Amino acid sequence: MSGLEIRELECFLVLAEELHFGRAGERLYVSQSRVSQLCRSLESRIGARLVDRTSRRVRLTPLGERFLAGLRPAYDALSATVEEARTDAREVGGRxxxxxxxTADARLMRTIAAFQEAHPGCVTEIVEIPFADPFGAVRRGEVDTAIVLLPxxxxDLVLGPLFSRQRQxxxxxxRHPFASRTSVTAAEIAQIxxxxxAPPAPAYWREAHAPALTPGPPVRTLQEGLTLVAAGRGAMLLCRPTADYHGRRDVVFVxxxxxxxxxxxxxxxxxxxxxxxxAFGHALDAADRGVPEPA
Known part of the structure; x- marks a missing residue:
């Protein structure tokens, strides 16, 4: 792939269709000699002839036929990707x-700000969805996309970029015995x-975030859960940014x-x-990798 020129590939594809240097040049808006030059350059890179040229006809060599069969779908896919990016750049507007x-933590808010800067024609709305219904708002069309906890x-849903991996x-x-600890183990929290x-969160999702032998009372919102924690009715697993954001004097995060x-x-x-x-998925992916989103 080193030094590969897209113009050479485009020239070969057109020449393979026309089988005529003059007509290929007309389609590419270059001279017949330029078509010949680009074709020879590509053959030099490959190390073998792709086209047989005589005074009467032009035809592909057997290697040229095989090369064409592999190149055409790859080139079409590349062209489609470029066109999709162009369409995104033109059409990222509306709401x-x-x-x-x-919690819409600092990283998410920075990503939204970067997306807004890259796409000023698109207005973003940020909507809190219930802790106990992570997927309902997307299904009902209340939001276009949602940032949710895995799994x-x-x-019926498509999972996009993953980001914000955090210690729990x-x-x-x-007043809990764990409150004075610097850390606890998974085996210990399984015992409390x-x-x-609460439903409608799927059972697998509820169990992933409360893997205890004895479950506490189910809740619909995060604030409801933290209130029960403060009252000593149970504990909750939360990521570090959420813990920091919802810090309160009667709750300790270990x-x-x-x-x-x-x-x-x-x-x-x-x-x-x-x-x-x-486009927003691209922004999230770029933020997680620490690179600027392309405008």
């Missing part, structure tokens, strides 16, 4: 409704009541060893892909 669970195993903490009442989300990190992901409905949603 994008973004749902979030629990996501919904056949357990929220306990300041953990407050789960790091947990041995549990999977908390991870956020962008979801959309399988039928809900738009230029705005794609």
């Amino acid at each position: 994008l409704r973004i749902g979030f669970q629990g 996501v195993a919904e056949p 903490t357990v929220a306990v009442s300041k 009541p953990l407050i789960p989300a 790091p947990v060893d041995g549990v999977p990190d908390s991870v956020l992901g962008m979801v959309r409905h399988r039928d809900g892909e738009t230029a705005r949603v794609r």
